Amino acid sequence: MKTKIAREFHWEMGHRLQHHKGLCRNIHGHSYRLWVEIEGEPDEHGMVMDYGDMKRIVTPVLGELDHCFLCSDSDTRMKEFFTDGDFKVVYVPFETTAENIAAYLLDKLWVKFSGMSRIESIRLQVHETQNTYAQVEKTRA
Numbered sequence: 001m002k003t004k005i006a007r008e009f010h011w012e013m014g015h016r017l018q019h020h021k022g023l024c025r026n027i028h029g030h031s032y033r034l035w036v037e038i039e040g041e042p043d044e045h046g047m048v049m050d051y052g053d054m055k056r057i058v059t060p061v062l063g064e065l066d067h068c069f070l071c072s073d074s075d076t077r078m079k080e081f082f083t084d085g086d087f088k089v090v091y092v093p094f095e096t097t098a099e100n101i102a103a104y105l106l107d108k109l110w111v112k113f114s115g116m117s118r119i120e121s122i123r124l125q126v127h128e129t130q131n132t133y134a135q136v137e138k139t140r141a
């Protein structure tokens, strides 16, 4: 029977949305929460995958982002600011909305999870605040 399992992860990150008309254009941060949902047929031992393996795959990807400033390549003001400092900055070719962060993480995680033939689809939810999230999903072709 097709079964879905899920695990929640956390990381801290700063960003800004340079084109936002309101408060989000300011430099600020979030305690991000990521829900990773994996769907597939359980194996003969009754598992879609081990939650520990899930953690071993996802944690390094989020570790790259933890306590960084996620900076859009097009944000020249922030790039200039970070030129001289000893800061953890990750540059990405997109505006750092929750939607785009979710898609970015899905690309990275799909590469790792799709090697496991049991896994049929992955869904990610990136929760930026207590009451908002962006969701993306990919299913094996």
Ligand SMILES: [Zn+2]
Residues within 6 Å of the ligand: 015, 024, 028, 029, 030, 128
């Ligand atoms: Zn924000």
